[in-house]
Amino acid sequence: MLILGIDTATRVCSVALLRGDNLLGELTVNIKKTHSGQLMPLVGRLLELCRVEREELEGIAVAAGPGSFTGIRIGVSTARALAQGLAIPAVGVSTLKALAGAVAGVGLLICPLLDARRGEVYAALYRRPAKPPYRLEELVSPGAMELGELLSRAAGYREPVTLLGEGLGTYRREIEGVLGERALPVPLGLNRAALVAWRGRSELEGGLASGYEELVPIYLRRPEAERKLREGR
Amino acid sequence: MEQSQDTGNRGRVWILGLESSCDETAAAVVEDGRRILSNRISSQVEIHARYGGVVPEIASRCHLELINTLVEQALQEAGLTLDRLSAIAVSHGPGLVGALLVGVATAKALSYAIRRPLIAVNHLEAHFYSNLLSDSDIRFPAVGLLASGGHTALAYIPRPGEILQLGQTRDDAAGEAFDKVARVMGLGYPGGPEIDARAAEGDPAAIDFPRAYLEEESRFDFSFSGLKSAVINYIHNLRQRGGEENLPDLAASFQAAVVEVLVEKTIGAVREKGAATVLMGGGVVANSALRREMRRRLGEECPGVELHYPPARLCTDNAAMVAAAAYPQFLASNFAPLTLNAIPYLQLWAKP
Ligand SMILES: [Zn+2]
Numbered sequence: 001m002l003i004l005g006i007d008t009a010t011r012v013c014s015v016a017l018l019r020g021d022n023l024l025g026e027l028t029v030n031i032k033k034t035h036s037g038q039l040m041p042l043v044g045r046l047l048e049l050c051r052v053e054r055e056e057l058e059g060i061a062v063a064a065g066p067g068s069f070t071g072i073r074i075g076v077s078t079a080r081a082l083a084q085g086l087a088i089p090a091v092g093v094s095t096l097k098a099l100a101g102a103v104a105g106v107g108l109l110i111c112p113l114l115d116a117r118r119g120e121v122y123a124a125l126y127r128r129p130a131k132p133p134y135r136l137e138e139l140v141s142p143g144a145m146e147l148g149e150l151l152s153r154a155a156g157y158r159e160p161v162t163l164l165g166e167g168l169g170t171y172r173r174e175i176e177g178v179l180g181e182r183a184l185p186v187p188l189g190l191n192r193a194a195l196v197a198w199r200g201r202s203e204l205e206g207g208l209a210s211g212y213e214e215l216v217p218i219y220l221r222r223p224e225a226e227r228k229l230r231e232g233r
Numbered sequence: 234m235e236q237s238q239d240t241g242n243r244g245r246v247w248i249l250g251l252e253s254s255c256d257e258t259a260a261a262v263v264e265d266g267r268r269i270l271s272n273r274i275s276s277q278v279e280i281h282a283r284y285g286g287v288v289p290e291i292a293s294r295c296h297l298e299l300i301n302t303l304v305e306q307a308l309q310e311a312g313l314t315l316d317r318l319s320a321i322a323v324s325h326g327p328g329l330v331g332a333l334l335v336g337v338a339t340a341k342a343l344s345y346a347i348r349r350p351l352i353a354v355n356h357l358e359a360h361f362y363s364n365l366l367s368d369s370d371i372r373f374p375a376v377g378l379l380a381s382g383g384h385t386a387l388a389y390i391p392r393p394g395e396i397l398q399l400g401q402t403r404d405d406a407a408g409e410a411f412d413k414v415a416r417v418m419g420l421g422y423p424g425g426p427e428i429d430a431r432a433a434e435g436d437p438a439a440i441d442f443p444r445a446y447l448e449e450e451s452r453f454d455f456s457f458s459g460l461k462s463a464v465i466n467y468i469h470n471l472r473q474r475g476g477e478e479n480l481p482d483l484a485a486s487f488q489a490a491v492v493e494v495l496v497e498k499t500i501g502a503v504r505e506k507g508a509a510t511v512l513m514g515g516g517v518v519a520n521s522a523l524r525r526e527m528r529r530r531l532g533e534e535c536p537g538v539e540l541h542y543p544p545a546r547l548c549t550d551n552a553a554m555v556a557a558a559a560y561p562q563f564l565a566s567n568f569a570p571l572t573l574n575a576i577p578y579l580q581l582w583a584k585p
Contacts, residue, residue, distance in 0.1 A: 034574060036334050036337060036338060036574050036575060037572045037573075038572075039338070040338075040341045040571040040572075041571050041572055043345070044345065044571060054346060054348075069290060069293070069331070070293075070330075070331050070334060073294075073297055073331065073334060073335055073338070074334055074338050076297060077300070077334070077335050077338035077339050077342070078338045078339075078341070078342045079342075080339070080342075081301065081338070081339040081340075081341075081342035081343045081346065082342045082343075082345070082346050084301050084305070084315075084343065084346070085315060085342065085343045085345070085346025085347045086346045212301055213301065213302060216297070216298060217297065219294075223288060223290035223291050223294070224290065225284055225288040225290065225291065226288075226291065229283070229284065
């Protein structure tokens with residue numbers, strides 16, 4: 001199955017083409033520029049470079065969040081409309097799970113984390129068990145949480161923690177302060193569309209993807225105004 | 234960037250319009266820039282009412298979940314499929330950036346997927362095109378008065394597809410003044426219809442509120458913040474003295490002040506430009522006093538000049554006007570690239 005992967009959830013704007021377990025190509029840009037202007041030209045360029053016609057696409061996987069609200073909306077809106085226009089299925093993939101997929105070893109603690117602003121991170125803590133089918137086990141569920149809380153839970157395991165994601169750059173000092181030498185950052189461990197396409201592959205190939213109507217962002221946080229209204233009560 | 238533009242000569246032009254600049258998600262199909270084949274709108278007014286105004290993040294979330302379904306419905310109602318469309322048009326500004334981005338991303342991806350050209354439409358300019366959807370014979374040149382919750386502006390429209398600056402508001406938009414005054418008066422949101430209804434039973438000359446006409450070089454600009462403050466002060470002073478305001482008189486007097494300025498400046502522009510027509514657009518055009526006064530004074534002072542305003546359902550934000558505004562651009566092959574972005578502060582006369 002020929003799958004287009006899209007990830008605009010963080011500062012990275014990335015698109016990838018995956019055929020089976022073969023990555024045909026990936027374009028990843030990590031500069032401070034709007035994803036809105038970049039995304040579709042990147043898609044067009046990638047297909048050209050890979051000599052693929054848009055009509056040949058068979059499925060779309062998109063990083064649905066958590067991440068920047070605006071970023072994930074650009075990705076998800078684009079994925080929905082491409083799926084609608086090409087009449088193909090599309091799936092939303094957790095940004096954190098896609099990141100965790102970059103770590104292949106078994107038995108490791110894996111901690112993807114993104115900066116969620118307001119002193120919080122979007123993060124989760126997983127372990128890939130040493131037994132088949134090696135499905136990620138969720139130790140801390142994905143959510144917006146205080147960095148200190150996440151780190152103390154991770155430290156509680158007294159094992160090395162494999163860390164990746166954009167939040168690493170922002171919080172390096174705090175992370176090393178708590179985990180010390182047990183913090184193992186993954187080199188170049190940023191969001192990438194190939195990871196998203198990989199993550200969405202089994203759902204798409206298994207025919208489990210629903211229509212674009214069901215494809216919605218994973219915000220993990222209510223709008224600020226809604227929270228204030230609830231708290232005001 | 235290669236983008237096939239299959240605009241071949243097949244007679245009818247069917248444009249799909251998308252609109253998501255504020256709190257209305259909409260999709261519509263318009264034939265040859267004039268005939269509405271479908272016009273689907275989903276309003277979020279009730280969702281935002283409890284916040285006393287549009288919450289951008291909530292609006293953006295709603296747009297995303299609705300827009301593709303509205304496209305589907307608009308096509309179905311028009312009896313068309315995506316592959317039969319001639320082009321995709323989208324409002325790319327002005328408006329709430331997060332909200333606009335949903336429409337822009339959707340339009341770009343659809344345009345790419347179905348290999349049809351993308352047309353960027355100025356939302357404000359599109360409001361004038363609502364008139365072309367209801368009145369088939371409109372003479373040009375025209376003067377356009379746009380009055381809505383977010384904008385108030387005067388434009389010169391020599392011919393379809395062209396628009397030039399005359400003036401705009403320096404502070405509050407006319408609709409915004411209605412909303413704020415309605416809130417102080419204890420009326421609901423949105424304030425326009427509430428004030429219009431109360432004013433029907435009041436005396437427009439009861440209270441002499443200020444009218445801002447501004448200096449000569451800004452004669453086509455607007456300012457409503459002084460009027461808004463005057464009304465708020467009037468109510469506060471009255472309440473402090475233990476009095477209670479006469480809502481109908483207050484509503485009628487405030488409304489008369491807004492309407493007088495809008496009409497006076499429009500007539501000034503018609504005279505200066507020798508326009509054949511006045512085109513009104515925007516939510517405030519639903520106001521009955523504005524329609525009545527504009528018609529009366531044009532009839533008395535500029536005989537022969539025609540007045541057009543859209544029916545109520547086309548006054549507020551919709552996607553049919555977006556598709557209609559895209560038509561002259563389609564004929565001129567004025568297509569947008571896939572790098573198209575949302576422009577939250579796009580000016581009425583800015584050309585994409
Ligand atoms: Zn509008």
